[in-house]
Amino acid sequence: MHHQKLLTLLRRVLETPTAPFHEYHMAATIRELLEPLPHVTITEDKFGNLIACYRRGRKSPRLAFAAHLDHPGWVKNVKDPENGAPEFLGGVPADRLGKCPVKWFGDFGMWDLPAFELTKDGLIRSRACDDLIGCVEIVALFHELERREAEATCYGLFTRAEEVGFVGAVHLAKSWPLPKDVRFVSLETSAPRGGAEMGKGPVVRVGDRMSVFDDAVTAELLDAATAEKIEVQRALLDGGSCEATATQLYGIPSAAMSVILGNYHNCTPDGGIDVEFVSLADVKALIKLITATVIRMAEGGRKDSAKAAMKKRLEERVRSHQIYDRAARKHWKNSNL
Numbered sequence: 542m543h544h545q546k547l548l549t550l551l552r553r554v555l556e557t558p559t560a561p562f563h564e565y566h567m568a569a570t571i572r573e574l575l576e577p578l579p580h581v582t583i584t585e586d587k588f589g590n591l592i593a594c595y596r597r598g599r600k601s602p603r604l605a606f607a608a609h610l611d612h613p614g615w616v617k618n619v620k621d622p623e624n625g626a627p628e629f630l631g632g633v634p635a636d637r638l639g640k641c642p643v644k645w646f647g648d649f650g651m652w653d654l655p656a657f658e659l660t661k662d663g664l665i666r667s668r669a670c671d672d673l674i675g676c677v678e679i680v681a682l683f684h685e686l687e688r689r690e691a692e693a694t695c696y697g698l699f700t701r702a703e704e705v706g707f708v709g710a711v712h713l714a715k716s717w718p719l720p721k722d723v724r725f726v727s728l729e730t731s732a733p734r735g736g737a738e739m740g741k742g743p744v745v746r747v748g749d750r751m752s753v754f755d756d757a758v759t760a761e762l763l764d765a766a767t768a769e770k771i772e773v774q775r776a777l778l779d780g781g782s783c784e785a786t787a788t789q790l791y792g793i794p795s796a797a798m799s800v801i802l803g804n805y806h807n808c809t810p811d812g813g814i815d816v817e818f819v820s821l822a823d824v825k826a827l828i829k830l831i832t833a834t835v836i837r838m839a840e841g842g843r844k845d846s847a848k849a850a851m852k853k854r855l856e857e858r859v860r861s862h863q864i865y866d867r868a869a870r871k872h873w874k875n876s877n878l
């Protein structure tokens with residue numbers, strides 16, 4: 542994707558305020574950014590999760606990429622709106638909550654920190670990388686499929702209220718609105734774990750803290766990376782659980798990718814609150830990879846998969862060692878052991 546275009550998408554999404562259950566501004570921004578794309582349609586489920594679909598030609602859909610629209614933040618006290626203190630929703634330790642001023646957007650507030658900055662050394666710094674970066678990646682995927690006139694069908698799911706326990710993803714999984722064999726692929730930003738490092742490419746997640754992910758989709762992502770020469774990291778990011786664990790609990794085989802995140806949930810190593818950050822190069826590589834994966838899977842039946850090559854090697858080994866096996870069996874038989 543063109544550098545300037547991606548920066549425009551990043552700016553539009555990251556500058557949109559959000560908090561758990563207060564994703565209406567973000568949903569409007571996503572709709573606006575997808576609106577110009579002639580092959581993309583958007584619907585909503587009963588809970589307000591957005592379901593976008595790119596469809597060109599008659600190829601069956603295989604993947605649904607998912608990102609959540611919220612970020613840990615403040616909400617007005619709903620139990621005692623007159624006198625109650627604001628409440629914080631999302632996973633941030635209580636002793637940090639007084640460490641940064643809050644900016645209010647009507648009924649919800651975010652840390653009063655820059656919404657979007659790009660540093661000279663290629664870092665995106667924002668009050669809410671998690672998971673608005675994932676949302677941008679899906680929007681960018683759809684723009685790329687459109688630009689390339691790709692003959693493919695794929696979904697983008699933008700979920701609500703992930704930060705309080707995958708609420709949107711659970712609603713979606715319970716009334717799964719997509720064809721049965723479509724796989725869910727969570728796109729997240731995650732703290733570095735399992736040897737993965739920022740700037741070394743997006744991470745194809747083996748699993749998270751709770752579960753392991755769908756082997757077939759994981760293999761498709763890795764094969765696409767090899768074919769397109771995209772540097773990726775394959776790792777178990779077990780710093781937390783992601784929506785792929787939630788959807789798998791409801792029977793939907795799921796996979797996941799992440800870009801490595803600094804200052805996870807705005808928590809700095811020295812106990813404060815500050816912007817989160819990710820590498821722009823990692824984000825670009827992830828967009829390239831998911832675009833390539835959708836196109837490869839739509840074309841179907843690739844013979845260059847790593848698993849197919851491995852099986853072929855195994856078959857050859859079995860065949861080429863038959864001579865040793867026969868000789869040994871003969872010896873066995875003759876020696877009356």
Ligand SMILES: [Zn+2]
Nearest residue numbers: 613671704806
């Ligand atoms: Zn989070």
